[in-house]
Amino acid sequence: AQRVTQPEKLLSVFKGAPVELKCNYSYSGSPELFWYVQYSRQRLQLLLRHISRESIKGFTADLNKGETSFHLKKPFAQEEDSAMYYCALRPLMNYGGSQGNLIFGKGTKLSVKP
């Protein structure tokens, strides 16, 4: 079964501390992986995707196919990083045909304390 697991409902860190939001997936193939973020009173928006290998707002995520993980990391957390973070998977079989079909985890709420 295709599944995305985010084991932490809430992650609380102090400003300047490193942060790692965990994401594990279950999929018999090579999926596309994404991180979406929802700041307070804002819409859900794309943070980054694994195929781009980009760093957005200091966040990076590496796809580890051996461990089926796509953890989100930032070396020094900022208060403005406080938000709800969702890991999402899109089965490659749907690429180009149903690109809106994302499987989301339940999300992790990141709280960065001053």
Place this chain on the structure above:
Amino acid sequence: ETGVTQSPTHLIKTRGQQVTLRCSSQSGHNTVSWYQQALGQGPQFIFQYYREEENGRGNFPPRFSGLQFPNYSSELNVNALELDDSALYLCASSRTGLPGNEKLFFGSGTQLSVL
């Protein structure tokens, strides 16, 4: 550039009723996806519309149906509402046909309460 807009923002219905939710896609986008987000859960894919046809569906019963119009806007219809249909319904638009353009743009959602 206008973003994804959804209406209404909130809605209260009773069990057994029918509901229609509306979504206007972002300018330049031709594909609309609908998601259901129950409290404390991540969004769950309902279906996607492209070229006015459904071209992908999640694990939702047929009483969840949709439409896409020539201007790419979309409706989500739910018949015979059940209490478990209470959730935030999200619409997301994207542009199919541009390689690598997998980015979804989400609306603010419609909060549906079924009593």
